[in-house]
Amino acid sequence: xxxxxxxxxxxxxxxxxxxxxxxxxxxxxxxxxxxxxxxxxxxxxxxxxxxxxxxxxxxxxxxxxxxxxxxxxxxxxxxxxxxxxxxxxxxxxxxxxxxxxxxxxxxxxxxxx
Amino acid sequence: xxxxxxxxxxxxxxxxxxxxxxxxxxxxxxxxxxxxxxxxxxxxxxxxxxxxxxxxxxxxxxxxxxxxxxxxxxxxxxxxxxxxxxxxxxxxxxxxxxxxxxxxxxxxxxx
Numbered sequence: 001x002x003x004x005x006x007x008x009x010x011x012x013x014x015x016x017x018x019x020x021x022x023x024x025x026x027x028x029x030x031x032x033x034x035x036x037x038x039x040x041x042x043x044x045x046x047x048x049x050x051x052x053x054x055x056x057x058x059x060x061x062x063x064x065x066x067x068x069x070x071x072x073x074x075x076x077x078x079x080x081x082x083x084x085x086x087x088x089x090x091x092x093x094x095x096x097x098x099x100x101x102x103x104x105x106x107x108x109x110x111x112x113x
Numbered sequence: 114x115x116x117x118x119x120x121x122x123x124x125x126x127x128x129x130x131x132x133x134x135x136x137x138x139x140x141x142x143x144x145x146x147x148x149x150x151x152x153x154x155x156x157x158x159x160x161x162x163x164x165x166x167x168x169x170x171x172x173x174x175x176x177x178x179x180x181x182x183x184x185x186x187x188x189x190x191x192x193x194x195x196x197x198x199x200x201x202x203x204x205x206x207x208x209x210x211x212x213x214x215x216x217x218x219x220x221x222x223x224x
Contacts, residue, residue, distance in 0.1 A: 032211045043203055043215040044156070051211070088156070092211060098163065100146060100171065101213055105155035 002027050002093050006104035015113050019076040023089030023104055026070070032092035033065055033072045034101065039085045048074060079111045115139050119204050119216040127224055132191045134219050136204030144207040145187040147171075147179065149200040150218075156203070162187055194223045 003026040013019045021035075032051055036044035050056045050063040050072065062075040072091075076083055086108045090101040117138040126132050136145065147159040148171075158171030160179040168179050176198060178190045191198055201220050207213040 034213070036215075043218045046212055046214060049212055090213075098144075100158050100161050103156045 002102050004089055004091050004102050004104035006087075006089050006107045008105060009108040010110050011107055012110045012112055013079050015079060015081060015111055017079050019079045019083065019109055019111070021074040021076075021087050021089075021107050021109065023072045023074075023091075024070055025072070025089075025091045025093070025102070027091070027093040028067075028070060030067075030070075030091045030093045033063070034090040034092075035061075035063060035074045036088040036090060037083075037085045038088060038106065044088055076109075079109075081111045081113050084109055084111045117204060117206055117214060117216040119202075119219050121219060122217065123220050125222045125224060126194050128195060129193050132194050132221065134189045134191075134202055134204075134221070136187045136189070136216060138185055138187075138204075138206045138216075140206060140208055141184055142206035142208035143184070144213075145181065146205040146207075146213070147177075147187070147189045148203045148205065149173065149198075150203060151200050159189065159202075191221075194221075196223050199223045 005024045035048040037047045038044045048063040050065045056063045060077045064073045086106040088106045089104040120135045146161040148156045150156050157173045162168045162181045165184050181187050201218050203218045204216040
């Protein structure tokens with residue numbers, strides 16, 4: 001069964017710290033990896049995607065992918081209370097990309113002012 | 114630029130009634146998806162569509178029907194609503210790129 005695993009949290013970090021969110025996936029052939037942010041009562045919002053091994057930076061966010069370890073992470077630098085949300089990891093497990101994403105259940109992040 | 118919209122945003126219905134949730138996207142994305150989200154279960158895929166007139170079951174399709182006669186619309190019908198279908202429903206779409214975007218959601222309560 002194709003699975004994406006995330007620690008449910010809550011992950012509590014002080015304001016200004018680095019928040020590190022982790023995700024593992026079961027299918028070694030997975031090609032595309034996504035991070036969504038979901039505020040309470042709102043829909044998931046795409047914040048980062050990564051397709052190649054290594055790091056990808058966008059503002060305060062860095063996505064890290066290690067296909068050999070089947071591991072993808074999201075770092076949030078200078079965390080702000082507004083970053084408090086649930087973060088969903090999603091993986092496309094087919095090389096063609098023409099299949100539905102498999103979602104983890106999310107990690108709840110709480111940034112303490 | 115409306116993107117992806119869902120209607121209604123909130124719906125209360127009674128057990129046994131038929132309910133249709135609407136999803137409309139303005140991007141001409143080929144793929145469209147319906148998810149439900151419940152506490153403890155995360156996002157679960159109900160149905161998806163690769164193109165007009167092509168639909169496929171997801172993880173939890175029982176009790177739901179979909180159609181896609183036009184690329185931009187992907188309605189979800191609950192033929193005879195049950196209390197277990199009380200949930201938040203999200204529609205999503207994906208185009209030529211691999212990124213997938215969600216609509217604002219419909220909160221459905223079945224009494």
